[in-house]
Amino acid sequence: AKSGFKAVGAELGFVYPVFESWEVRTMIEYTRLVGDAADSPISKDNNVLFGGLAVSYKF
Structure with missing residues (x-):
């Protein structure tokens, strides 16, 4: 394989604080070779x- 880019992509993520110590994290990523x-x-x-x-959970 030659040098150079092998893939390009984008990622999107969110963090939702539920309580003081609890969070829900979501993410989606798309990559194209x-x-x-x-x-x-x-x-x-x-x-x-x-x-x-x-x-x-954060302690």
């Missing part, structure tokens, strides 16, 4: 969409 990575026979799909949800 470009260049040699997109042309590789290993990669079947050049688009990746990922989402997450987490609950956190």
Whole structure:
């Protein structure tokens, strides 16, 4: 593989304070393979969409 960009993408996340010590975190990320990575026979799909949800407690 040659040097250069392999992927481009964007991510968006939010933090929601529920109580003083509790938070809910959400995120979504989109990535697209470009260049040699997109042309590789290993990669079947050049688009990746990922989402997450987490609950956190601060002590």
